[in-house]
Amino acid sequence: MPIEVVLPKVDMDMESGVIAEWKVSEGDLVRAGDVLFDMETAKSIMEVEAPGTGRIRGLASVDGQPIAVGTPVAWIDDEPERAHREGAGEATPAQGTPSATTAAAGAPASGPTATAAPTAGARHPTPGPAEARPLDDFVADLIGEELRATPLARSLGREHGVDLRALRGSGPRGRVQAVDVEDALKMRAEAPVVRDADATAADGATRVPFSPTRRVIAERLAQSMQAAPHFYLTAHVEMTALRAALDAAAPGIVAATGTRPGMTVALAWLVARVLVRHPLLNASAAADAALLHRHVHLGIAIDRDGELSVPVLRDADTRTLAELTRDFAAVRTAVQDRTIQPAAMRGGTFTISNLGMHGVDAFTAIINPPQSAILAVGRTVDTPVGRDGAIVLRPMATLSLSSDHRIVDGVTAARFMADLRRAIEAPDALA
Numbered sequence: 562m563p564i565e566v567v568l569p570k571v572d573m574d575m576e577s578g579v580i581a582e583w584k585v586s587e588g589d590l591v592r593a594g595d596v597l598f599d600m601e602t603a604k605s606i607m608e609v610e611a612p613g614t615g616r617i618r619g620l621a622s623v624d625g626q627p628i629a630v631g632t633p634v635a636w637i638d639d640e641p642e643r644a645h646r647e648g649a650g651e652a653t654p655a656q657g658t659p660s661a662t663t664a665a666a667g668a669p670a671s672g673p674t675a676t677a678a679p680t681a682g683a684r685h686p687t688p689g690p691a692e693a694r695p696l697d698d699f700v701a702d703l704i705g706e707e708l709r710a711t712p713l714a715r716s717l718g719r720e721h722g723v724d725l726r727a728l729r730g731s732g733p734r735g736r737v738q739a740v741d742v743e744d745a746l747k748m749r750a751e752a753p754v755v756r757d758a759d760a761t762a763a764d765g766a767t768r769v770p771f772s773p774t775r776r777v778i779a780e781r782l783a784q785s786m787q788a789a790p791h792f793y794l795t796a797h798v799e800m801t802a803l804r805a806a807l808d809a810a811a812p813g814i815v816a817a818t819g820t821r822p823g824m825t826v827a828l829a830w831l832v833a834r835v836l837v838r839h840p841l842l843n844a845s846a847a848a849d850a851a852l853l854h855r856h857v858h859l860g861i862a863i864d865r866d867g868e869l870s871v872p873v874l875r876d877a878d879t880r881t882l883a884e885l886t887r888d889f890a891a892v893r894t895a896v897q898d899r900t901i902q903p904a905a906m907r908g909g910t911f912t913i914s915n916l917g918m919h920g921v922d923a924f925t926a927i928i929n930p931p932q933s934a935i936l937a938v939g940r941t942v943d944t945p946v947g948r949d950g951a952i953v954l955r956p957m958a959t960l961s962l963s964s965d966h967r968i969v970d971g972v973t974a975a976r977f978m979a980d981l982r983r984a985i986e987a988p989d990a991l992a
Contacts (some may be wrong), residue, residue: 564613564637566597570630571607572903577627578602579772580634589617591637598634601772606899615639625770633726710737717742778869785930789846790966793925796978800941800956803827803985810991814883822886825861825915827991828938830885831984833857833877836911839977841969843910845931851968860909860929861889863896870896871929873909882991917941923959933968934977937961 568578581599585591591611600607611617614637621634628634710718710725714737718725723742730737771779807827814822836843840853859877863870872892874885895901911933914926917940926937939959946955960981964974 563618564615564639565633566609566612566635566637568600568628568630568632568634569609571600571602575602575630575903577629578607579625579627580621580623581606583620583623585617585620587617587620591615591617602903611637613637613639625772709735711739713739714742717746721746772868775868781930782927785928789928789930791925791928791963792966792971792974794962794964794971794974794978795923796960796962796982797944797957798960798982798985799946800824800958800985803831803988804941804956806988806991810882814886817883818887818890820886820890822882822991824917824941825913825938826882826886826889828915828985829859829861829874829877829889829913830880830882830991831988832911832913832936832981833859833880835977835981835984837878838980839973841973842934842964842977844933844968845910846933846965846968847931851933854910856910858908858910860906860912860932861892862912862914862926863893865896865899870901870906871909871912872896872901872905873907875908911935913938917958923961925961926963928963928965933965934974935963937963 568580571578579601581601583598584596585598591597592614593611595611596608597611597617598609600609616638618636618638619633621628709730709732711732714725717723717739718737721742723745725737725742728737728741728745729735731741732738803824807822807824811821814820836857841851843854843857845852845854856876857878859874860871861874863872872895874880874888874892877885880888892901892905895905909929909932912926912929912935914935915938916924917938919940921939922942923939924937926935928935937960939961941956941958943954944957945952946957947953948955960978962974962978
């Protein structure tokens with residue numbers, strides 16, 4: 562029996578994925594464990610492996626459209642491989658193939674009058690000219706009722722490019738009939754015309770459909786803005802002392818991890834320790850309650866080619882700066898390589914978004930639901946400030962806190978920002 566290759570479910574909340582690239586071609590011999598295709602989910606790119614050994618058949622198209630979890634995207638024909646393993650050799654093809662049924666009838670496989678003789682135990686013997694049977698009919702015969710489509714429906718589907726697996730059949734046990742294909746063609750004809758991504762509107766604008774990742778981001782952030790009443794606090798913080806502490810700690814951390822700690826990691830280390838004293842800022846909304854988390858699982862927003870990922874540094878409140886530096890370097894590399902696993906982006910309790918490296922002075926961020934707050938960090942720039950009655954230049958950064966007013970009151974958020982300012986402007990030795 563052919564082995565069904567389905568789009569796998571790799572995350573609890575995953576409903577669909579996109580085939581980014583096939584690593585095999587039609588008819589290739591694959592072994593169990595070989596990589597068949599790259600699958601793009603809302604959170605990462607995953608490699609999907611072959612569930613068995615045989616010839617690959619019926620590859621789904623790579624069109625950028627989401628495919629529901631569990632949908633068949635290919636088949637692995639294991640009959641020829643099994644026959645080979647059993648010593649039949651290439652001269653004895655799998656039972657049910659055109660040449661096998663022809664041989665059973667005692668006629669040359671390529672003869673114009675060769676017919677398939679009934680085979681004991683065969684699920685769907687299909688008499689007729691062997692060389693007239695196209696590949697998808699052959700696969701359909703092999704898988705029998707799993708396709709549940711009539712020959713005429715398959716013919717119409719091939720002619721008009723209709724994926725029969727996407728149709729709800731009106732025949733017995735859901736079998737797709739010709740009328741089902743005709744109804745699908747009518748719906749296609751009546752549907753409004755939507756231009757492709759490379760098509761342009763009358764004014765020259767280009768329509769670029771959302772990727773699966775961008776769709777999830779759009780849905781989650783729109784939900785956040787609608788459900789969570791945001792309010793914002795802004796503070797201008799001097800970075801002199803934190804810069805000095807970071808420079809002092811860097812050589813030891815480089816020696817231990819091979820990576821120099823950056824300002825984002827230093828801020829993460831301080832934020833995690835301040836959050837321990839402000840549990841409402843390290844909380845999640847849950848219906849009519851707030852979940853106060855015991856530890857700080859810090860999300861760090863990272864961009865890759867316009868797609869936002871938020872990997873989580875777990876137990877950041879108990880980690881040393883060296884450990885956070887190592888962990889952050891690992892997840893950042895995974896994001897850039899598109900190998901980040903969904904589990905690495907779940908369970909965050911607070912998020913930091915730093916756009917300072919892009920020259921942004923200040924901004925406000927949208928809360929990552931169900932968290933209660935997010936900290937936006939702008940660039941550090943020498944700014945004239947008053948110190949001891951004189952105007953001096955100091956490296957200043959703008960921090961903006963977005964809070965969910967259902968959980969956090971203004972004074973609670975203000976106390977957190979005051980404590981964070983003190984921690985940044987007079988940090989203990991970073992460790």
